[in-house]
Amino acid sequence: MKTLYDKIWDRHLVHSEAGKPSLIYIDLHLIHEVTTPQAFEGLRLAGRKVRRPDLTFGTVDHAIPTKNRDLPFNDPIAAQQVETLRENCREFGIPLYDMDRIEQGIIHVFGPEQGLTHPGMTIVCGDSHTSTHGAFGALAHGIGTSEVEHVFATQCLQQVRSKNFRINVDGELPFGVTAKDVILGIINEIGMNGATGHVIEYSGSTIRDLSMEGRMTVCNMSIECGAKAGLIAPDPKTFEYIEGRQFAPNGEAWDAAVENWKVLSTDADAIFDRSVDIDATSLEPFVTWGTSPDLSVKVTGSVPDLSEARDENEVKSYERSYRYMGIEPSQKIDEIAVDRAFIGSCTNSRIEDLREAAKVARGYSVSDRVNAMVVPGSMQIKKQAEDEGLAKIFTDAGFEWRDAGCSMCLGMNEDILAEGERCASTSNRNFEGRQGRGGRTHLVSPSMAAAAAIAGHFVDVREWRFKE
């Protein structure tokens, strides 16, 4: 009677004793330029080594430019940070997939794409969206820099077991409603700290019917409702996605791996500390209107007024959001005009996301009032999108077509909003200033972002007139 989370935990238990956190083994450590320099420095100061450089993989994503990469960085401090990662990887023997590599991309796109992410693994990275890898039935979560150093030195983490939370999503997704809308709907339902202290397992027919990329979108935003991690039990779709990728097992090792992965599911009689059921048939495309990811409404709706706030804290959040976002209670969502559109991020930058957005963009032009950009999740996706003709659809329509990186999801490079600019964004956080100081972020799916870019305001993509 164990949950999937319990089973993965048990498989990785190195040491436990009463009254202390358990020692859990880490199978895969993903690293990038922003949250590692101080950890490497800590190792050097203590005279320690990286215990398992062979289980550690790096790429660059957060602070790098997404255009003119043949030129020196405009930001010397970012350049130094990237150079520091290069030096550290050389010194400690860690493979780095740098900007000259086709594999380079957002760390949570890179891992699955290269076949590094496997069911049943424990995966950590100094980034809160590490929960993405849970789509494969891996226990994956973000850590701070002290824990990055801890994993470098010991390949383990001191962990306290989380509670189990099941979110069951059943029913066929209506036309135009995507994985992004499923997770925005879940966060809206349970609140921004609704899963704090829990590991979520997503289950139900809707989740089973999602592609692996859709599942990654759902698990990616688990942290936005406070969860430690999000998990989906692996199935044949999972195995099919992994097979043949660069770091996937092959030959006899593949067969053995699949046998081992097949048993990774929650027992029928396992008990969850909490459960929530979501009816997928009632979902619509969502648009966030406030400055936290739970403040969203259906595209056919309006900005809620204070009477709809569930408690005193929500009243405060509503009031702050109206002010910061420059919108009024009861304002219709499809009357909100946008200045920018961003299609990208570890949430929505994979090939299926780009296909969905391109379907909307085909034969149209970006509104005169909008600046729109598409930032693929990896250079491999960029190439694939070019080969499939998607890039041409975007550039013909007036979207900028960039190189891979985190870009305007968090605006650590030059891709930022100006003060007061309003953006339809496929990313994961709409916090104040997230995409640039004074910038106003509305989170949506890729097709909704493309439609807003073209119309100049939010529109219901279910009524879009698609062109051949």
Next chain:
Amino acid sequence: MQKFTTFTGKPAPMFEPNIDTDQIIPKQFLTRIERTGFGAFLFYDWRFGSNGTPNTDFVLNQPRYSNASILVAGMNFGCGSSREHAPWALLDYGFRAVIAPGFGDIFYNNSLKNGLLPIRLDEPTVATIAENSHRVAEYTLTINLESKTVSDEHGLNVGFDIDEFSRQCLLNGLDDIALTIQHEAAITAFEARSGR
């Protein structure tokens, strides 16, 4: 890690829900490769106008909170990004503890690793402390990690929970990597038996 035993200091009230790590330390400062010096950038976009001048409305810019060392915040403080720059910035600015009804998990953990004490108290108690720090002149709080209590000189004396292991690490300033390395043999045995 810096030890934490008992501490008396001035609280500053920021009793707003969901103060995320993007607010605590905005992204434009994350390209720095040092662990120190982040205090100057704490709550940057709230503390300073777009031209860099201090925003006089912001709580930490008010003279009465100039030496504040305990932050009193609303629910879900430190939600969002895993950036450890958030506790680094709070500590570098001069904070030693944050009192809130709840915290983002990663922030909570990152704080413990750095000797910044995150204290969970029920929401009405936090509201009272926030109100007192606003209303009472020269208001101070004493945090005692030995007895797990928060008290003031006006009759407040409440207990808080923290897991015993973290408490011992903070009281003694222990390095948790060194503690894990004591289990080196168990790690090696695990690798051998699981074929890693």
